[in-house]
Amino acid sequence: MTSHRTTRVALIDRSKPLRFSFDGKEYQGYEGDTLASALLANGVRVMGRSFKYHRPRGPWGAWVDDPNAIMTVTLNGHSFPNCPATSTPLVEGMQARSVNAWPSAAFDIKSGLDLFHRWLSAGFYYKTFMWPNWHLFEPIIRKMAGLGDISRDVLEGYSADQVFDHCELLVIGGGAAGLAAARAAAEAGKGVVLVEDHPVLGGGLHQMAEVEGLAPADWIAEQVNAITSAGGRILTATTAFGVYDHGLVGLAENGPFGTAPRLHRMRADRIVLATGALDRPITFAGNDRPGVMAMDGACEYLARYGVLVGRKIALVSNNSLADAAEVLLAEAGAQVLRLPPHDGPMQALGGKRIKGIAQGAKRHDVDTILASGGMTPLVHLWRHAGGKLNWCETRQAFLPGAAPDGMVAVGAVNGAFDLDVSLSEARAAGNGKSPDLSPTSYALTPLWPDPGSKGRQWIDFQHDVTLKDVELAARENYVSVEHLKRYTTLGMASDQGKTSNMAGLAAMAAVQGRPLPEVGTTTFRPPFVPVPLEMYHGHHGKQLWHPLKRLALEPQHRAAGAALGEYGGWLRPGWYGKGEAKQLIHQEVLTARGSAGIFDASPLGTIEVMGPDAETFVNFIYYNTIRTLKPGHIRYGFMLTEGGIVLDDGVITRLDQNRFVISCSSSHVDSVRTHLEAWRQDGNNPDRIFVHDQTQHWATVTIAGPKAREILAALALDVDLSAKAFPHMTLQETHFEETPMRIARVSFTGDLSYELSVRCAKAPALWEAVVKAGQALGAAPIGIEALSILRAEKGYIMVGKDTDGETMPHDLGFGVPRLNKSSAFIGDRSLHCDKANATNRKTLVGLAVPTGAPPLTTGAHLVDGTPPRSQGYVTSSYESPTLDRPVALGLVENGAARIGETVSVWHLGDIREATICAPCAFDPEGERLHA
């Protein structure tokens, strides 16, 4: 193949050749090339296939504006899907493969689809595959559609650094305007950061012969030197991909190919936008053919990579920038033919290679067609920030209008296409001024799609949206640009409409006979270019994302062979020992019922409420009356939301007149604390109430079982343990090894039970003493799995498991305060609304199964009628080793009044029988509890 590489000064290093392959064929490029420039240098034109018709596609642009050349690149055994060839730097040994094409982009087996284009217009899938059911067709259509395949191998170390940064002035775009603005600001003493998405600074300057009397490279070097000497920072290969609230700019800094970009979250006091402008396509027949390229793109290939894309070039342009392009290309040795687009409808001739261009009756033999329909300023970031756009009739483009806070646009993005104008407004902006719209030498004749004209004329190259599709959408009344976009998928390709949007809007405007600015634009949303999801994620994984809370006694549990797992945010022993979990858990249940279970209850919340108004406060917070609670006594109660829904349950202890300890569920500590703080500060006098979360300060070891008193007695503490001196629901304060200890006689298992709380530092000594004393009496440590069974046998609930977002306390059998409590409390009025008074409320019940039947499935529905209607569901279900039969709890409509009724339980299509019973299946008289 002919080499298209010229000897022109460029940004590649010709002393460093690189080998690579594309669709299985070997090629050579240079350091500094992109995949696309290296392929073009080797004469390769077809680099991909379009999404729908599988038409051959070559690059349209030279950078992020190209929608066509998308590849899966394999390097060092790892493959990366959907790499845009125009912005992927070439690396030695890269194996690139076109996506959406098989076996290769040049000979794609599905190209036959193009023959059916008449039937594949916009909305084809919506119209054709709806009957009888889209889901029948979906799998095969999904398989045919889409771009590259995601690699299934996990790439170790592919992790994005996260940088949080701030600067006084952020300059986005490292072309002439950006460099000039950054220099002016840096020299004025501002803390400046300049970002440029290319690896090399300079933007369009490389196409020029000289800048302010210097060669472009020298002028750029001078600016860089001035900026960095004044303390400015420059980030190249870094894309500002989005502007977010409060001046946050997302910057993706690309490292070597195959590494995750580094994410900078940059807070800038001010932003100078110098993002430049893009050439837009001209809509004519066959304008999607490989070899039809952007005029500016061709100049970039020449200036940056020394690649002359064609030898005989037809230059089709409606604007004054074509003059300089013609000179540039001609100097590099191309034969350039200028074709005025207004002289008549055009058609590209040829297939995978351009053979010529026809205009009216005239035919010109060329190998390349360069098109330029005018410049489109890159106003994306301006719109992200909330800036307005104004239509400029002279430039036929949307330009920055009313500015967002702290942002100013300079250079080509502001319509300043003349270098001197661009530099002077950039320098003014660097010094804090906002430039007005400058006069311009740029001139163009308006040129937009001509609805009704002949031939297949492409608007969106990647998604195969043609002018006819836009006309069809308009006929079917999808006239709003947002509807047009979604109906035709115009602008939804991976370039997000950088090339297609303006033509699409103009086509819609022309079809409707409305002025273009009236049609408006679609919404500009971040990211400006595709970025890997990994970039947002960074190191926020696993433990760093969701750190587990750890127990002071973890080493003791590990030594005892605990199976540790996450329960409510804590790493806790599920059970102890090696072997079959179910057997071990059942053995622990039997131990607890036969002797005693020793349990680490430290995650239970310990929130102290203190102060002169503490009593009034907790009385208001709780559903139950707390005012009457005596010091040293404990009460079980509920906290509700204002909607009357159960927020948490647990016991509250009164230590003295003005001091309470709230013991909330392990996983609800944070929400309860926030709930208390909200009510304390907003609605009460915060100087008279103090809330102190001490959960992490106390470790609690619980001894539960008939032998609990004997075990505790063995510790020889200074406490009278007799049932009379230390009854159920009371608290004693004592000392353990000369540190304070609280002993609460409360029970979550239904057996005699003591909760011993000490400072964490004393927890290991206490644990060892209790386990030692327990072992002599047949007691042993039990995990949370056994505890769940023990409490279910007693019908004790776990909030969030046995309650849902509708459960009120009277649904759980605690209806007295609702009717009798005299003072106000949170949620009180809600407990008397129509819904709260309804007779079909779901209430807590037990569920028994026939003898010999297995346990019910948690989550299974209780049903009646045909088709089956749910009247409730199973919330907890276990095999009870104590009773040697299954036990279950559930929430069922009007359940409390239906004890003894047989119900149908539905699970995955199977229906079983169960009988509604009281929630408490073990020791319903509570004799063991009060022992």
Next chain:
Amino acid sequence: MQIFPCPFCGPRNETEFHFAGELGKVRPATDEKIAAQDWATYLYAQRNDKGLVREVWIHLTCSELFVMERDSETMKVLGSRSLREDAQ
């Protein structure tokens, strides 16, 4: 990502905060009779103004509630004060 000014800790990322209600919502005295309609209004009705809003927020890391003034349309934060200061 917005930055909110906690009157106690200074400007922090929005992820550290939780919305705690519109300012000026008064809990009806529930020891008296309250019409269902009034209670429902208290529970569920929000002004949801466009433009200047005054809201109560909680800074989760220091547990302090405070009043924040902001523009719900432009997301601009106009200032924040402790509940105590605001009540004066």
